[in-house]
Amino acid sequence: MSYRIGIDVGGTFTDFLLIGDEVRLVHKTSSTPDDPSRGFVTGLEEIAGQLGLDLGAFVAQLDLIVHGTTVTTNAVLTHRGARTGLLVTEGFRDVLALRDGTREEPYDNRLQPPRPLVPRHGRLPVGGRLDFSGKELEPLHEEDVRAAAAAFAHDEVEAVAISFMHSPANADHEARARDLLAELLPDVYVTASSDLLPQVRYYDRTSTTVLNAYVGPIISRYLDALTGRLRDLAFGGTLLIMQSNGGVATPAEISERAALSLLSGPASGPTAGLWQLAPHGLKDCITVDMGGTSFDAALVSDGEPLLMVDGIVDRWRLALPTIDIHTIGAGGGSIAWLDDGGLLHVGPQSAGAQPGPACYGRGGTQPTVTDADLVLGDLGEESFRHGGMTLDRAAAVAAFTPLAERLGLTVDQTAAGVYDLVNVTMATGVRDISVRRGLDPRDFPLVVAGGAGPLHAAAIARELDIPALLVPRESSIFCAAGMLMSDFKHDYVRAYKAALAAADGAQLAALFDDMGTTGRDTLKREGVPADRIELRAALDLRYIGQWHELTVAVELPLDLTEAAEAFHREHDRLFGHASPGAPVEVLAVRLGAIGRTEKPGLTGTDEVDPDRDVQIGTRPVWSATERALVDAPVWDGSALPAGFTFNGPAIVELSSTTIVVPEHFTLDVDAYGAFAVHSGERGAAFAAQLHGVVA
């Protein structure tokens, strides 16, 4: 027997998905934020127990562990990263602190700038200057580097970031400074911006480099400890780490490019969504993940999760390619409140996990979204029994009573209002990610994850005129599933500025070759066979005179005319117009090196017991048309076989989530046991595609 396991360490729970030849096992255990590797190993023990194995025997049969971790993100959020220094070009000591010149709340004069991860006394200027083309105007002042090294040693700095003006055009000064530091401070973690992210925009690159240095020693120590523990358990398989670009990498790679683990938590979501749809020949979807405190939405278009290069981590720019995930502060714990003018709001305050919603019975008294779900019958008092909890409807009603009195409405009506309002808020977030890309959300089915997602997804879909959504069986451990489906992925970029028409084809080819070699070598080190390597080339292009560039995919060998045409097309798609006559310029060349992994296929719904009752009973559920609680059937999701179908209103209870099927929606169980919820002709057409593929 051999197993693969995806392990997603979150703030509250660590999720596991184990896949073996005949086994598919979902597990959750509590996270241990002080030392996340403890929860990791505890979960492995528990799973071994469920399989009737001892830990050692189980680990010996593990071929692959894919791990998503938040240790670096937490280090940034809590300011507990490495003590870090920064070398910058003389004259630009505050490039980090000045950011892009904006304040997030224009009218709030109390809002303070974020505290820089490197204080000003650790941001040291170095003489020496290159111009925009990389030409040396003034040689590097090595004595400045030496003096800085002495200051860093005195301050016991653990990491240093180096970022000089125009290093993407000429890395010599940074390389020399890096080599000097390696000599003078051999135990310090050093990141040169031209090694990490050789692309223009001084603040973006500096911030990214500082983030990398700040978390470098943290992730290195964590991964050393984890690999040590696994070695003690005689683990002989491969450990891979989830990156924020949606791909996986080995611990050695992540230790070098530590910032790639920032924002990696939800990065496997889109891949998981795609995995659900791919067997049906579908390549587009929006994944939505609603948990206790936040709602994430991401978009997969033509089989690829969309990336961004303008991510933000705690108010600092992360310019490495990152899955474009739109997060809004709306979740099950979001608190409903009435402002002094009489308008209802939901969030951003959240009851969190402690005390949690009022219905948890842990001392919460404020009305939350989860309380509304319970009042409306979307959740039942027994819905969380697999988590060992009985929900207290009376407590939820009590929490809503003062709000209802102030509104002059019944408790039911008030809860329905909260339900509507939070759905509109989430729908706005979904619309945002698609509109930004010039895409119409109606063309994308929702793939729904997170414990609270399936309670709200149909209402969100209706708000956006999206005809269908899919709830996978593994909806609550969606990201852990996605991790097992992710490919190796490494992104490279090189600065190159020229008018596209006058670009030097040989030089561009050399840059692509250079990145391709690096990518192949890296993947080879990670054990990817040559025939599973794919290279994806792209150019950053803009019209001369524009300030923003677009990343446009191109074929190799490069055809400049085709590249220009692709740019005009992309510009037109995103912005509604193009200027085919206008000159285009190149700012950067990019290459993605992908190592295709072996992915487990979806398995059929083999565990369904034909003798079990599929309908558990009925319960009163809020009807939007009747404006009242009306009895609706409650189905046992785990008992529903492939091909099963019924019309809403109805509720489907699963061990880890509850699906709401509203009036005018139909539920179909697809060939793999996932639940398609749809309405109208377009919805039915979508659902039809999900049948007929044999598991």
Added chain:
Amino acid sequence: MSSADPILASVLQRRVQAITHEMATVLMRSSRSPIFNEIGDLVTVIFDRQGRTLAQTEYASIIANGAQPPLAHIIEYFGEDLHDGDVILHNDVYTGGNQNADVGVFLPIFFEGELVAWSASKGHVADIGGMTAGGYDPRARDVWQEAFRIPPLKIQEQGKLRRDVWDLVRANIRLEIVAEDIKAMIGACTIGKRRLGAVLERYGVASFDTHMDYVIDASERQVRAEIERWPDGTYHGESFMQSDGLDPSKRYRIAVAVTIAGSEITFDFSETDDQAPGFTNMPAAAAIGAIRIAFLMLVTAGGLSTPANHGLFAPIHTVFRKGSLIDPHFPASTIFGNQMCDEVLESIMRALAEILPDRVTAGWNQFLCTALSATDPRTGEPSVSLTIFQRGGPGAMRGADGYDALGFTGTPGSMRSPDMEMFELSTPHLMHYNEYLPDSAGHGEWRGGYGTRSSWTFYGENEAGTTIGDDMASEGAEPAHGLFGGGPGSLNELRLRLPDGSVRDWGSKEIIDHIPPGTVCESVNGGGGGYGDAFLRDPELVRAEVRDGLLGRDAAARDYGVAVSADGRTIDEDETQRLRAEARV
């Protein structure tokens, strides 16, 4: 529907807000000029049929108010002659515009044959005709020298583009990208119209109206409750503008009387000096925009957070004296008017300091930057840049230091600075430095924000530049004031070192037609005023700034009574106690 459902009102508020957000996203993404998509100088709005703001998304605060006054004029001007499919263009400052370079597009939205709402977008365009590209020219003496005036103009009528009208507009603007930007604004308004149509389809007009009334009332109730907490009375404040661009020694007084009566607030600027002969005049719409920025800062400091719609501003009344610096007589030139937000805000903060000490800020360093145009010798192409990396510091307030290098009050942190590398790649300039300016922040228990120092070499061909600013030391301006014992901020300085070795000051509002290649510009943008007794400031905060090289040791001892070791690592506690005790005597 007669009575409103508060929940549906909340839901509809979100939906309409989301529509303006989507409009702004579309506009940012589809516009061509950097001032739209890089700097974000724009606003999108949904209005009701009467022209009341229902929701808006703004990136440049000073423009945020800019769409409403022209709409009032448009509604009156066209009366019954408004039809589905009309598109109206406008910029004219004498029919409600805030600045001629801020161009608005307005679409009436019809539902079942009836005018029910408007969608609008407005943004700063790169050129709008007149004698100087880009519009900023202190030599302009009247509106025609500054701009091609567009009073309400239908460029599309009942769905049909009026080609002759459109071509007339294009023929009077230098840059083709402006036409592209106007098309992008029309596109954004069309999205707004479409999305609002879907909302009306679902809820019907009567229900929509009832519930949006409820939303406006809700905002108004909240803001009135806040003003009720402010003591009744009339309070006076003033500020000064130095130089009108023609005479650097000329100083103008901006004076306000703020009257609070119950939940009503009146800003009366009648006592402001007479209008200037040059471009330093402020259209009423720009002044209302500046007043709203100050007001929003005050109510935000009071803890208010409510949707920006008509109700939020309903308690505000404004009085201007025709022929004064604010609301000048036709046909005065006015393109500097938006920049006078600094003076308007300052006068209001001063007027209310005594009664709202926990909401006002100390004085802000006044804005100063340059607008440059040249031919880039690398490409032979024209290059236009706005050097808004030159940023001063805002004033401190109770409980908060000024936000370092925030810049202009009219866009308080809402406009991005050009990135240093991108600036060198895209314009013919070489930067020497751009950093915080040490010792620039006014001291106080809460200090002012630090300013910046910047320097660059020009190497463009045919380079010309205009300054847009104030607070210039060389012109004898006064630095940003401190409050309640806080120290003053610092002034701006700007000079050019020419290739022939000579040095010249550059005035706050001065055009230089020829800047020879090799000239070096040196800019100092000062800090904001401090708040409260600096001897009460936590010594550790003072020490940290000494160590960071932002505050001199002497200044720490003199202004804060904190003795810091030479390396900035430790505080001499005894000496600090002595210094602070001495000050008590």
